[in-house]
Amino acid sequence: MTSGTPDRPRILFLSHSHAFGPFRVGSHHYARTLAQRGAGVVHLSTPISLAHRASGRVSRADDAAVPRGPHRDADGVTRLVPRTMLPRPYGPFRVANELRRHGIRPEFDAVLIDQPLLWDDTVRSLTSRLVYRPTDLYPDGVKAQQQRLIVAAADGVIATSAEVLRDLGPLAVPALALENGVDAAHFATPSAETDTRLNVCVYVGALDGRFDWTQLATWAQSNPEVRFVIAGPAAEPQVELPHNVELLGPIAYDDVPALLQGSRVGLLPLSDDPLNAGRSPMKLYEYLSAGLAVVSRETPVIHADESAGVFTYGGSVDAGAALHRALRHPSPNAAGTQRAVAESWDAKTDALAQFIWGLAGR
16 A cells, blocks of 8 residues: 555445456456455445346346355455346435445445446445546446536546546546556466467457447458457447457456467457547557557557557558558567556556545545
8 A cells, every 4th residue: 555545444446347257347456456455345336237137138147147245255355246126327226225235334445436327325425535437438328427426526536548537627626547457467478489379360358339340350351361369248240250250259357368378469449439539448458468469449548559569550541551560570579568567457556546545535
């Protein structure tokens, strides 16, 4: 911890994603690192509602994989995924009431909220230090409305990119842009004197509207000698895919390093979705940690660093050339691995903790 930190502080994360599926998000890593440093950490994520289960948005198998009630993991984080009748922010669900129902004292030295839908009229009373940690752009809708309420009540803001922070407009409280980090040790590739990697390009992550299926298909058609391996849940390609594209479906977080370490290039084919402008994808540094070169659409957050094996493109015209440069980059990508080391979650947690405990609070 840092100077001014309470003895064994109690910290609550109100997060958009739980840790019992294939993905790990920033709040999971911060919670783990803070707990390992001696904090008492509770991580409460978006409730699974009856409506989600009835509509099939959450399958029976996925629901069954999530513990009911508090679950203390090996790192000492107490994880809680509530069950509700209605999705948030509808219905009577309140964070403070849910904590009490499970015997968790609703008093914390700091609360960090990144899920606008978890805001309710009890959250402010849980702590003297309320930090909003936006991870995405919310231009309109319910999340935008909830975000305005959180910003008005927060003691500080930690955004995952300068673009996300800028989108909030003028703020009356301290603010920080702190991009996502990487568990470098988890993804680190074994040292090898010779290049044994296959001619494989890989993507691991969500396959929603922010993924550019058309660009993937174009790359694959133009490079029939290269395998394109795509790992992620609920894949519904928007275009017909060539034979050299392989859809794996979701894979467990612990299995991701082996997949990456057998590839040469990590893909970030971002679509035209405006929400991509503010993304700070953890996959960038996970790819680099595993020794891959990276090819990504350029955004206000992601820029080229070809010496470290990061190649970007502005659109379909130059995307092919960017991929070719990435495929020719030395492999494993030692320079990229070195760059990723500087982006560790330990370093990010140092900055996070310094910001939180530097707040005056209420």
